[in-house]
Amino acid sequence: MTVTTSIQKPQSSWLRFLASFKPKSLGDGVGTGFLFLGAWLIIFPFVWMLSASLKPADEVYDSSFHFWPQTFVGDVNYYGVLFDQPYLTFLANSFIVCAGILVVQLVTAVPAAYALAKLKFRGSTILFGFVVASLTIPINVTSIPIYLGLVKVGLLDTYFSLMFPFFVSVFAIFLFRQFFKDYPDSIIDAARVDGFSEIEIILRLILPAAIPAVAAFSVFSVVAHWNDLYWPLIVVQSQEKMTAALSMLQYQSEFDNDYGRTFASATVVTLPMVVIFLFARRLFIRSITMSGIKG
Amino acid sequence: MSPTALPRQEGGRRRLAYLLSAPASVLILLIYVLPIVAVFVISFTDYSLVYDGFDFVGLDNYKQMFTDEHFAEALKNTLIYAAIFIPGAFFLPLVLAIAIQRRRRFRSILEVLYFMPVTSTLTAMTLVWRALLDGNQGAINNMLVGLGLDKVNWLGDGDIVLISIAMVSIWGIIGFNMVLFLAGLTVIPQNLYEAASIDGADHPLDRFFQVTWPLLAPTSLFVSVNTLVTAFKLFDTVAVLTHGGPDRASEVYLYLAYLEGFENFNMAYACALSLVFLVVLFLVAWLQTRLGDRRRTQA
Numbered sequence: 289m290t291v292t293t294s295i296q297k298p299q300s301s302w303l304r305f306l307a308s309f310k311p312k313s314l315g316d317g318v319g320t321g322f323l324f325l326g327a328w329l330i331i332f333p334f335v336w337m338l339s340a341s342l343k344p345a346d347e348v349y350d351s352s353f354h355f356w357p358q359t360f361v362g363d364v365n366y367y368g369v370l371f372d373q374p375y376l377t378f379l380a381n382s383f384i385v386c387a388g389i390l391v392v393q394l395v396t397a398v399p400a401a402y403a404l405a406k407l408k409f410r411g412s413t414i415l416f417g418f419v420v421a422s423l424t425i426p427i428n429v430t431s432i433p434i435y436l437g438l439v440k441v442g443l444l445d446t447y448f449s450l451m452f453p454f455f456v457s458v459f460a461i462f463l464f465r466q467f468f469k470d471y472p473d474s475i476i477d478a479a480r481v482d483g484f485s486e487i488e489i490i491l492r493l494i495l496p497a498a499i500p501a502v503a504a505f506s507v508f509s510v511v512a513h514w515n516d517l518y519w520p521l522i523v524v525q526s527q528e529k530m531t532a533a534l535s536m537l538q539y540q541s542e543f544d545n546d547y548g549r550t551f552a553s554a555t556v557v558t559l560p561m562v563v564i565f566l567f568a569r570r571l572f573i574r575s576i577t578m579s580g581i582k583g
Numbered sequence: 584m585s586p587t588a589l590p591r592q593e594g595g596r597r598r599l600a601y602l603l604s605a606p607a608s609v610l611i612l613l614i615y616v617l618p619i620v621a622v623f624v625i626s627f628t629d630y631s632l633v634y635d636g637f638d639f640v641g642l643d644n645y646k647q648m649f650t651d652e653h654f655a656e657a658l659k660n661t662l663i664y665a666a667i668f669i670p671g672a673f674f675l676p677l678v679l680a681i682a683i684q685r686r687r688r689f690r691s692i693l694e695v696l697y698f699m700p701v702t703s704t705l706t707a708m709t710l711v712w713r714a715l716l717d718g719n720q721g722a723i724n725n726m727l728v729g730l731g732l733d734k735v736n737w738l739g740d741g742d743i744v745l746i747s748i749a750m751v752s753i754w755g756i757i758g759f760n761m762v763l764f765l766a767g768l769t770v771i772p773q774n775l776y777e778a779a780s781i782d783g784a785d786h787p788l789d790r791f792f793q794v795t796w797p798l799l800a801p802t803s804l805f806v807s808v809n810t811l812v813t814a815f816k817l818f819d820t821v822a823v824l825t826h827g828g829p830d831r832a833s834e835v836y837l838y839l840a841y842l843e844g845f846e847n848f849n850m851a852y853a854c855a856l857s858l859v860f861l862v863v864l865f866l867v868a869w870l871q872t873r874l875g876d877r878r879r880t881q882a
Contacts, residue, residue: 320689323682327696330754334699336722337711349720400607409600415608422615424868426816428837429857430614432844433621436632456610486599515704517819522845536706537823547714554707565702569695572702576759577766
């Protein structure tokens with residue numbers, strides 16, 4: 289980096305702010321231009337979706353694209369999606385499933401990770417071996433036996449069946465174990481001397497220290513299960529238990545030929561995760577980099 | 584503290600450790616271990632959900648793969664798709680990350696925009712892509728016609744459909760891989776660039792090959808393995824966009840396994856397909872650790 293030492297006239301901060309937008313060089317300006325052009329291509333499907341959701345059916349496929357509809361029916365479309373169609377149920381289902389999965393995942397992973405990181409017990413190596421091996425196993429491989437088991441106990445098409453395969457997250461155990469291991473033993477020993485029970489140590493010392501990891505994992509888990517198609521496709525049989533992501537598949541048959549309303553529903557289904565992202569961007573990005581760097 | 588209290592505490596702590604790890608252990612048994620054993624056993628039978636009872640048939644299901652033309656087709660489609668998807672999903676984010684990293688003013692907004700597809704619900708966005716890629720009235724073909732070009736039958740032409748799906752998938756993963764590369768770039772010490780510049784590496788390409796690329800190797804390894812596995816796991820986009828069509832031209836491996844298991848109820852054959860898939864995943868994971876180890880010992 290070069291430091292310019294030329295004498296400058298004192299500028300107001302506003303002018304300096306404006307000047308900071310001035311590209312350092314022609315190449316730099318062109319580069320920025322290309323980056324924004326690429327970004328426009330990336331978000332165009334979102335812009336198009338939003339625009340289509342405000343239009344009547346016959347305007348959606350107009351050959352020339354106008355963002356703002358000639359006839360505005362956005363209110364009608366969104367009202368139809370939320371109150372004439374069962375989208376509130378779909379959204380509620382997705383919410384219940386995501387929340388249920390996350391709670392059980394945390395309740396099972398945090399204690400197990402603590403035991404693996406800080407306590408000595410026979411079988412801990414074997415357990416950790418199973419955790420690491422299971423990291424590679426996707427639901428697509430285990431789906432048939434789990435499905436057959438759910439058929440056997442008659443629990444298909446229930447919230448339980450939607451959540452069950454995800455009740456334990458080996459990724460969470462792996463991640464939290466890594467995090468807990470870094471926690472200084474001396475503090476834990478000191479707490480033990482002070483009469484803290486192990487449970488108190490977990491709840492009052494370890495967990496607060498692990499909040500960043502827990503928060504990042506939570507975002508990761510909720511997004512993954514909100515967006516999941518494969519498993520709901522297998523276990524859901526009725527509209528009452530349909531998740532938001534799965535509901536999008538209905539449009540393959542002639543579920544709704546009102547295209548404007550179709551894209552209003554797509555917007556409604558996508559919106560919650562985009563909002564979470566915009567509000568918890570750092571967390572979101574940490575959840576991704578943690579999976580890569582810490583592994 | 585009395586000396587005898589210590590062993591008793593140790594014992595109590597061990598019992599507690601079992602208690603703490605018990606729920607997770609039981610669930611791992613039920614959700615991973617037993618199902619894998621079951622997949623293994625079922626794959627040697629002729630079990631099907633629609634008939635009662637089953638017989639052991641040895642390796643028949645595995646032999647069937649060699650004669651099943653749908654299997655060969657799905658394998659071919661998956662490999663073609665991976666060959667299109669992986670380079671795009673690797674190099675575009677790499678270039679973007681390097682370009683964005685140096686910027687102070689616009690970095691955040693660009694990061695947000697490129698990352699948007701990662702957070703969005705793919706099934707919903709695929710619905711949008713189906714409209715954009717529509718052969719007759721889709722926005723992309725409208726644009727091509729506007730530029731004086733011919734329309735492309737994005738989803739209806741068997742030779743093009745895998746390219747279309749790869750395009751949608753690359754759109755979905757750019758932000759994800761870019762964030763990983765950005766994280767890898769930020770840990771490269773700035774003084775290495777200065778040292779390289781003293782050694783005469785002033786051109787951006789020199790800096791890239793002498794500093795960035797070697798130091799980014801751990802990130803690159805992770806991104807490429809992750810992208811490879813993502814390519815093999817393709818399912819959602821096919822299920823929403825094409826249903827494997829036209830005429831099985833986009834029927835990829837996991838979609839075939841899904842159809843065999845849950846549409847045709849050939850559970851035993853689907854289990855054999857799943858197991859082969861798992862073996863491939865384990866091979867990739869093994870290769871990843873081997874490459875990682877070798878790099879570490881070399882460094």
